[in-house]
Every structure is written in structure tokens, then in C-alpha cells.
Amino acid sequence: MTASIHIQNLSRTLGAKKILDGINLSLEDGERLALCGPSGAGKTTLLRILAGLEPADSGTIQIRGQLATKGSKVVIPPWKRNLQMVFQDLGLWPTRTVLRNVSDALRAAGRSKAIAESSARTMLDRLGILSLADRKPATLSGGEARRLAFARALALEPKILLLDEPFASLDPEARQQGQLLLEEILTHTKATLILVTHDADEAKRLGGQSLNLHDGQLS
Amino acid sequence: MKIHFLLPLLLIAFSSCAREADLVVYCSLDQVHSEKILKLFADRTGLDVMGAWDVERNKTVGLVNRLLAEQNHPRADVYWNNEIAHTIRLKKAGLTQPYASPSAEGIPFGYKDADHHWTGFAARARVFLQRTDKEVALPARVYEMAEPQFARHGAMAAPLTGTTLTHFSALSLNDSSTHVLTWLDKASQSGLKIGAGNADVMRRTCEGDVDWCLTDTDDAAAARRNGHPVEVVFPDQGEGGRGALLIPNTVCMIANAPHPDAARQFIDFVLSAEVEALLAASDSEQIPLRPGVDAPDYVKLPGRDFHATTVNWEAVANELDQRFPDFQKQFVK
Amino acid sequence: MIFHSGRSPWPWRFLALGALLLAAFWPLAPLLQTLLSPQEWASIFEPRLAGLFAQTLWMSALSGLIALLVGWPTAVLASRLHLPGFGWLHFLLPLPLLLPPLLLAQAWHGLTGMDGPWASVWSLGLAYAPLSALFVARALRHQQASAHESTLLVAGPRFALNEMFRVSAPAAILGATLAAVFASTDFAVPDYFSSLGDKFSVYPAEVFNHWRSYQGDPATLKQGAAVAAPLVAVSALALYAAFVLRDRAGALESNSSRIAKPMRCGSLCIPLSVALLSFSVLLFFLPLGRILYETGATGPESQGSWASHATAAFSDAVQRGRSDLGHSLALGALAGAFALLVAPFLAHFWLQLGGHHQPWRKRAARLFGTLLALPLLAPAVGTGLGAILAFNRPGWEPFYDSLLMPGLVLGGRYLPIAVFLLAERMSRIPQARIESARLTGMPYLFRLLYVRLATCRDAWLLGAGLVAVFAIRELDLAVLLPAANASAAVRYYNALHFARDNFVAAFGLLITLLLFLPVAIHALFSKPNDA
DSSP states (O other): OOOSEEEEEEEEEETTEEEEEEEEEEEOTTOEEEEEOOTTSSHHHHHHHHHTSSOOSEEEEEETTEEEEETTEESSOGGGSOEEEEBTTBOOOTTSOHHHHHHHHHHHTTOOHHHHHHHHHHHHHHTTOGGGTTSOGGGSOHHHHHHHHHHHHHHTOOSEEEEESTTTTSOHHHHHHHHHHHHHHHHHHOOEEEEEOSOHHHHHHHOSEEEEEETTEEO | OHHHHHHHHHHHHHHTOOOOOSEEEEEOSOHHHHHHHHHHHHHHHOOOEEEEEOOGGGTTOHHHHHHHHTTTSOOOSEEEESSSHHHHHHHHTTOEEOOOOGGGTTSOGGGBOTTSSEEEEEEEEEEEEEESSSOOOOOSSGGGGGSHHHHTTEEEEOTTSHHHHHHHHHHHHHHOHHHHHHHHHHHHHTTOEEESSHHHHHHHHHTTSSSEEEEEHHHHHHHHHTTOSEEEEOSSOSTTOOOBOEEEEEEEEETTOSOHHHHHHHHHHHTSHHHHHHHHHSTTOOBOSSTTOOOOTTSOOBTTTBOBOOOOHHHHHHHHHHHHHHHHHHHOO | OOOOTTTOSHHHHHHHHHHHIIIIITTTHHHHGGGGOHHHHGGGOOHHHHHHHHHHHHHHHHHHHHHHHHHHHHHHHHHHBOOTTOTTGGGGTTHHHHSOHHHHHHHHHHHHOOOHHHHHHHHHHHHHHHHHHHHHHHHHHTSBHHHHHHHHHHHOHHHHHHHHHHHHHHHHHHHHHHHHHHHHHOOHHHHHHHHHSSOOOOHHHHHHHHGGGOOSSHHHHHHHHHHHHHHHHHHHHHHHHHHHHHHHHOOOOOOOSOBOOOBOOGGGHHHHHHHHHHHHIIIIIHHHHHHHHHTTOOOTTOOSOHHHHHHHHHHHHHHHHHHHHHHHHHHHHHHHHHHHHHHHHHHHHHHHHHSSSOHHHHHHHHHHHHHHTHHHHSOHHHHHHHHHHHHOOTTOHHHHTSTHHHHHHHHHHHHHHHHHHHHHHHTTSOHHHHHHHHHTTOOHHHHIIIIIIHHSHHHHHHHHHHHHHHHHHOOHHHHHSGGGSSSHHHHHHHHHHTTOHHHHHHHHHHHHHHHHHHHHHHHHHSOTTOO
């Protein structure tokens, strides 16, 4: 069986600091990984290299058997990797409404206008923010904005989902709700997941493997 | 970050110190020619002379407006106008004061104010400029410009500004406003190109858009000096011709001028034969008004090389004020 | 009102508003009196004027549209894409703004032989396209990196480009509106193209001609002001509409210090390079090339080569224009200094006024922005005459004759540009950063300096720089205000009259080079993410 993600000997240096030092990692389809570690350990950098947003210095990444990154060369560009990422600061599109943040993503990915809009509405409904469909992201609360970021990423049905501290700034109740929501979605989509978190409980609750990134190495 | 606030404050503090000049001259003649005269005067007298200049884009009324706005507390001593109508306008507004300069002795009477408020000197003539590298059908008189055989090949400036406005106001005074307005209407329909200013129509002649244009001698001199195959022809000459119009520079002393002695000294200087000779020898080739001034051969002189018409300038200035709205209605559409 | 030991912004705001009133609104007072004199309005209801007005409106709207269609994509392509060999093009964005519009018009006529109203629309549109481009470049610089990257993950460069255009649309429209406003008040360029081909006239020429009836007292000044009023009113409405669009677009503050990197375009690289090259040719290379050619161009009977004429023209320009250039730079520096001092307080006040979700506050903020722009919209000749009436008083000579007076008047006139740029940038500072500074008890001035302005230094300096550039380019006011008369703009336009074409082209290029030098130095030495 071909691994969903296969990282081999990946290294990255920023300035004088070696952020990633010979990382090796393999994840099967639907597998979940919680990536823990102190701030500045390189967790986000690893996700970005995996997404194709940044090159590495050396090493390779294969996604579903295809060479995606080889050293400093991004072989498969981000939009062809069939993965989505929820950024720490969400990366919502400020000029589009809640509905269009999702439906425009679907249209850009090739869905027809009617399908894009109905799928977007369904996804917003599932995440409980359909009533906010006509609002702009700037008017949403922190929790609502986070749901929208999830909705947009999940609506595209990616094979791989990268989450960069998605519940970091939420209160305990909202965080628990978010985690339940994520669990429900993952059960439904069977996407491979890498979750970056500082929270050991959160990592445990995810139910997959949990690795610590420290001094550029996984343990 | 503080430096971004402190530096501007220092700059503002330093800039609040102004120098007090010994003489302030507002000047409408092109800076490149007139500043040499101002400098010569300053060098000879040791006075600190401050000049201010106008621009054609403003239809050369910027300084007149400034003089009008400053009338309650005048800052200028002398106004050197490259034309005449606005000087008379200032006189009528009570902004000038009389000064009979001894240097004005030799200047013909028609170019001097009877009350000594202004004096004319060094003039420009209204002329045809034609190309010499081709056979050109050139009108002999200004009114012939609208005839079909000439009009399609020629250009003139709209009579909304400068010497063209003065020229057509003079024609209106002589031949009646109805005659001139009807002619202008005919000219607009005839295919004659109407430009924004004399320099514009001169450029079009140089570029070959038209074969000839009605312009001033200083523009014609610039065209020749820039290497274009052109020559000047004086209109309305020969038997029955009324003669070419000469439009002089004028100088006047501002009422309640802050530095009256220096103003008189400067007016004496600028009206001298020496300055007329300097302006004749300059690139603008101004035509001396007084006889016997030493001018280069290529500067054509009235009486010797062409016949000039005589004009009542006060009446022309009045006519200009009355006709301007008519011209504006005809040409600003 | 009680002010708490330097924590209240109001003393500083009152100072800034006072400076603005003195510099920009006092000179307008005689013109504003027109609003109270209904009898003056009768003169503007004339069919001929209505025709001129309509002509000016469509011409300036089209010039604004050209500024939008050229400036917007040029800024997106030059500032946010990784196109090989084009890294330095965004330095050149302000360049056409530094050239006198009439010089650009002459260059376009020389290149293409164009004339008539369409030539005027084209030439003015391109002359002011950098305004739109600069506003767009600033807005894009602070697009949230993750928002950009998520577009790449979703659908690639095409969609990312789409988002860049959407995010920068309000800035592009505001810049283009300002371009249309500038185009609507220019009569020299239409006059020039009218003299070359089809006859046409524009409303500002009529406004200008009405100053001829000025007889030295405020009453006659009103006739010109009354004729100018409809153009000012329409410009103000256009600006208000641009503010409405900006408010509706909505914006997220940039919580991340990460600035999006220039995007690699993959297969779009070649078509986008061709597009950027085409825009650059239109904006910079063609007109500048023609102007350079003009420095040595002469008639067929002239002696000497092009190079000898060009060398002579540049040498003449340096020799004659040196002191005027120095004077202009000092004047520009003063106007820029005024903007540097006053703009932060007004930008912050404006931002706070509209920074709440109540509709009435949004409306009040838009009105304040439009009011702030009034000196910019008012005709320059009227402002100049108003400044003389306001400041030429016995005992005021040292101020009236000093460079400070025109520096203040010009600084006040162009201040809105600096305020708009700075406010746009300030609105993207994370609220948490501001609130944490407030919690420390830091006095208002320190908060403004070390929290807001430290983050917005680039927009602050750019705004002041633009005010300086417009002050240096200003002609109508320079003729009227004493210490501004010995300026490069007056010498340049004075020489234009006398067909000294080589000198004019060389001097125009010299002015541009001198103004561009600090921009280039700043661009070369600033870090790419120096925000």
C-alpha cells in the first residue's frame, strides 16, 4: 500500500538555526498525527513545506507515491497536492462573505456555480454557521471565524488536512466543541491529518500517533 | 521615531526666516530673457532685486491677479508686462502710480501713457510664419486668412489670451465688433486651425502640420533658431495695408510700492536704449521702439523694414474687456 | 472635557486640526463664502457651461478608468509576483507622477501624433495611473500571508491573483478617484491637445477664465468660486462614494507579522511577464524615451548632432535651474514636513471616528474624509488668491515672504493624500497591540509614535513624500505665492512658452531624476519586509 505522506531525511535551516534536521515520517491514508513541541520548534515550517508553500534544503516528500518536494525544488505545486491547511491565523478572505469564502473556493476548484453554492451551504450548516452566510469575516467572533476556516478547508474534500494550532485561542468549552466537530468530520472524510498543537490532552484525544518535534528532530 | 517629528519642526523653524529685498519686480516676459536684465541692474546698483515670473499656461494673468489680490498691502514695486492690455487694466483699477521716466524720452508717443502710469518699450510684431521648404499659399492680410485657398493650410491661436486677444480686440475697435465676430465665425468654419497659443501654432508649422501661421516675432525667432525651414512675413503691408501690429512690453510702478526709489531707478534702466538693444540681441529678438537703437540685422525695424499700424491702447484695452466674453462664447465650447 | 496627563489624544488633535485650518482652510474662506451668496450661483446655470461640465465629467471619469485599468494590474504584477527580471519595476511605480503632465502629453503626441479629447483622456489617465498603483501596492503589501497562501492551496496562481485584485480593489478605486479628480482640474493638457486637432474645451478652463473677472476684492473672487463649485461638489461626491465602497469591502487586520512572499506563477509566468512589460512600456519607457529624444531634437536646418544638442540642453538646465530646483526641494520638504507632523493625528482621528460599527460613525468618518479633501479639490488659483487675502497683512511680512507660507498652504492642500495612505495602513495594525500599549498607561503621543507609527513608517514616509512631490509639481499656487515663485515648476512652464523644447525636456527629466533619487535610494536600502 502507498503511504499518504512519506517524508525522508527532510532538513531546513532558517538563518543560523537548523529548524528541521533529517526528519523521517510516513503516514498512511486516514492516519492521524499530532505534532507537539515548544514554540519555534519548526512545527509550522514542517506543515508549510508539506503544503508546498516553502521549499526544503534537502530531503524528499512523497505524497501518495508521487515526488512532491525534492530539496529546494517544489516539484508538485501546492494547488496540485490535494491537501488543505487551516492556518494559525486562519487566512480567511476578507472581502468575501462567509458563504463566498466557501463557495468561491469550490468554484475555483472547478465545481459548477450551483453545486458550489449548495455544497457550501451544506458545509456551513454542518458547522453551525449557515446563519452567518452573508456576514464578512471581520464581523465574526474568534470561534465563528475558526469554523469558517474549517468549513472552507473541508468543503474541498482534501485527502490530507493540515491543522496549525486550530483551537489555540479558544476557551475550554469552544475548544471541546471544536474537537468534537473535528472528530466527527474526520470520521466522515477519512482524510490523513496532521495537527500541530501545544496541548498534550488534545493530542491524546485525537487518537492517532503523537510525536514531539524538538531541536529539529522527531521523537 | 522621534527624529521624524523633530526634523520637520526644525525645518519649519528655519524656513520662517524671509529675506527683505531692496526691489521687487513682477515680470511677465520670459524668464530666460528678463532675468538677465534684472541681474545686470542688480550688479550695477548693488541692490538686492527679487523677481517673480508668470507662465503662459496661466494665460499670463497670474501676476496680475497677484497684484490685484495684494492691492491693500502691495509687495511689488514694479510690474514689467510683456504685453499692454493688463497693464492698462491695472491702471484702471488704481494699482499703478505715475512716473515720467527721463529714459522714456525717445520712445514714440503712441507707446506711452499720457498720464505716465506706464511706458512701452521693446515690442513683438504680429506676423505670418511660413515654411520655406515648399510652395506656400500665404495670405497677404490678416482678414484673408479665412479665404478657402489659404485657410486649410494655416493656423492661428484662439483670441482668448495674450497677443492674439489684444490683436483681435484692436481689429474689433477699428473695424467694429460685428465685423470681427462674423469673421472669426467664418474663420472657424473655413478649415483654419485654431490653436491654444502662438507657440502652439508655431510648433505645428515647424512640424509641417500647416504651411503657415499667425504668430509673434519672438515665437518665429525661436522656430528659426531651432533649425526649422521658416521665415517671417509681415501682414497688411503695401498699398492700402494698415500695417503690422506691434505689441510692446510695458513697465509701470505699483501704487504705494514699498521701495519707490529703487522702483524709479529700475524703470529708468529698463526703458534705456541699452536694454532695448539687449532685448533685440536676445533670442526673443524684441523690436526696439525708439529709433536709432543698435539692433542686429535680422531684427526687422518698423519704418525701415515694415509698416506698423498705430493704435489707441487705452481704447483697445476697453474693447478687450467688452469682447472677451464674446470670444469666450465662440471658442470655449 | 478633562484631559488626563497626556493620555488624552484631544490636545494633539486640536493642534493638528488648528494647523490644518490655518494652512488649508483659512485660504479657502473667501471661496467658501460663495456658499452663502446664492446670487453668485445664477452664473453657473448656462447651457454652454452645462455642456463643458458634462464633457469634463466624462473625460475625467475615463482618465480615472485608465488610471485604474493600468495602475491596478501594474501594481499587482510589479509588487507581488515573482517574475524574472522585474524585481526592480515596483521602484519605478511613482515615476510618471514626478513628470509634469504637460511634458507627458507632449511625449505622447510626439510618439503617436494623437490629438483631441481622447488624447487628453489617455495622457492624463497614464499620468495619474501611479496614484492608483501606489495605493494598490500599499494595500497588497499587507495582505495577510495566510489568506494569500490559502488561495494557492485552493486553486493556484490564477485564484491567488483574483484574490489580490479583490483585496486591493478599494485602494485601487480610491487612487483612481483621486486620479480622476486631478484630471478634472487640469486644463493645460486638454488645451494642448485641443490646439493640435479637434477643438474642444473643458470646464476648468472656464473656471480659470472666471478668475479674470477678479478685481482684487473678495466679492469678485466669488464669481470664480461659484463656477468652480459644481466641479468641487462632484469630486467630493466621487470621493465619498469611494469611501463607501472601501467600508463595504471590509478588511481584516493583519495579525501576523509574516508578509506574503512574491508569488511564483508557474505556467502563467510568460503571459504575466508580457503583460507587465507592456504596462511598463506604456507608463515609463515610451514617454521617458521620447522626452529623452526631445532633449536633442531640432529642425532639419540645425547644426550639430542630437548628442551635442542634448548635452547643451542638460548643461543649460543644470546651470539655469539649479537654484530653482534647490528652492523647490526646500518647498517640497516643508510641505512634506507639515504632512509628517499633522497626518498621523488626523489619520488616527479619522480611523477612530469610523472604527466602530455604528452606521452614523461610519458616515461621519466618510464626511470627515471628504471635508479633509476639500483643499485638494478646490481650484488652485482660488486657493492662491485666498492665501494672499488671508496672509498679506501689515506686520505679517516675514511670514508672508518666507518659504513657510507656501510650504504650509501646499502641505495643507495635499495633506489628504498622506492621511488616506496612513489611515489605510493604520487600520491593519492588530488591535491587541494597540490595547496592550494603552494598558501600560503610555501617554497618547508615545502610543502614536512607538506603536502605530513605528508599524506604519513606510506609509507615513510615503504619504509625506507624495505631498512633497505634489507641492514641487504645483504651478498655479507657485506663481501666486511669493516665496514659491522661484521654483522649478515656474521655470519649467515659463520655458514651455518660448519653444525652448530641448531645455524643457532636459529640465523636466532633471526634476524627475532629482525627485526620484530618494525613492530609489529608499527602495534599494530598505528590507523587503520593512513594514
